[in-house]
Amino acid sequence: MAVDRIWVVVEPAGGGVATNGLELLAGARGLAATVEAVTFGDANGAAATLGDHGAATILTVDTGNAMAGVPVAAAIVAALEARGSDRPTAILLPQSYEGRDIAGRLSVALDAPVLANAVGLSDDEGRLVAEHAVFGGSTIVKAAFTTDRVQLFLVRPKTFVAEGGAGAAGTVEALPIPDTGRPGATTVLARHTEERQGPKLDEAAVVVSGGRGLVDRDRYALIEELARLLHGAPGATRAIVDAGWVPYSYQVGQTGKTVKPDVYIAVGISGATQHMVGMKGAKKIIAINKDPDAPIFAICDLGIVGDATKILPKLIDALKNRS
């Protein structure tokens, strides 16, 4: 094993634990003799699941109505001090809304740098080395820490494959939260769950994404309809998210979600570096774009050079007539 001990931050999702946390537990198991999970919110009740995914101990933090970043980081810092020589070598966090908040706070409290956007983590003669995909995934950069501080890695979803069957329910230990002062003063007044039909974007077997080539924001409804017909999830490029057509949570790419579906359908997407890094891992890629020189055609399995706004309605009709 590369190291003795790794902590994994597992965030809550939909009343249980988020898949990205289970993925990180699987990755950590391959690198450390002992893996422990730090959880908060609804994930605190998931000892059986986390134990099954390899967490020997589940360190829970009760964040109440505060945003998670400050209290979870403060509880981790206090726990690291209390642990003494049983401190983990590294802490893995998901590259997610909460994961980034926690990592930023930990980084300053521990004066430790962060390696972000890791798409791989490996053991190089006892040293943890992170892989990063840059320039649209065309180049792989490997990086490691040169400090003896706790190593903080933000890991992109889908980097590892979640795998259960690793053990019994872990021991649960509640971590106290020290006084967090002004930074901990945020209050979550209400949590709203958007009604989204169909699978989640980063878990769907089929993803249909739209870009600028749709021309008009109203046509995004065609992307949603096609996704629905294929039991998939709709996605988007940064360009149309920036333009306000769809929320940030739809964004696929470098600064959005990473998806690895069986089939990715890119509609009206040229294939900017920013986008490609988020979907290059798809098993099969279908692209529809007007410009025959669009970079997306260099990586697709089936490419259609044509007007997406004409092809989409016909494709939707054809699929409807089949069923």
Place this chain on the structure above:
Amino acid sequence: MPAMHVAVCVKQIPDPSAPGRLDPATRTLVREGKFVMDDSDSYGVEMALQLVQAAGGGAVTVISMAPGGEIKGVREALAMGADDAIVVSDETLRGSDSLSTAKVLAAAVRRAGEAGGVIDLVLAATESTDGYTGTTPVQLAALLDLPSITFAKKVTCGESAAGGLTVTVERQTDEGHDDVEVALPVLVTLTAGSVEPRYPAFKAIMGAKAKPCQVIGLAELGLDSGDVGFSGARQEITSVTAAAERTAGDVVEDDGQAHVRIVSYLESLKVV
């Protein structure tokens, strides 16, 4: 409402449409050529201007760190309407990681507060377009001992019962959004589309050249060069390799029957 002093972090980046590359010697991103304001930061500038206007007065200070005394991107923010700018530029900052960058920005925000009155609100993008680690804003908040609300879709400032200013944010989450509230001062990061950035008029672009823009070095911020740049990064690149290339499959021109082709391809993949 009391007047507000807002600091907006603006990253000046090489034109994002130009292909990026790594310096073979230092293995860091080559940052050269024409610099522009990162589009992601235009939302922060616009939000700052709107919040100050809603408060009935105040000021917007642009904070930036850039090589070579670069101010072109900062001028774009000044042209939009920001009042002044502090740009930290120092040769020893080359190779800075996100934590070192946050230390520099924190010192610059403190300086802006000393010069122009207490900073009530710090705004930043969720991540930059070129580096996109997405950790700098929260590190900055932690260094300034401020709360942070990240991934804001909507930001409203109001007066609390006690008379101070509070901010209410609609924060993007995986499952929808949260309504989050905190008393100022606070750092907020903005998602794209949270506001519609204005296009500066020609007169404003010309006027921006006369606005105060301090370009300062590390010494003026009281920072030690050992904490920043390559020496402060405490991480190293161990290898750079080409990724396995995907090969292009069939690319065909739409003859009006492309949908049939797509359906049969989906059938072959057993998706339908």
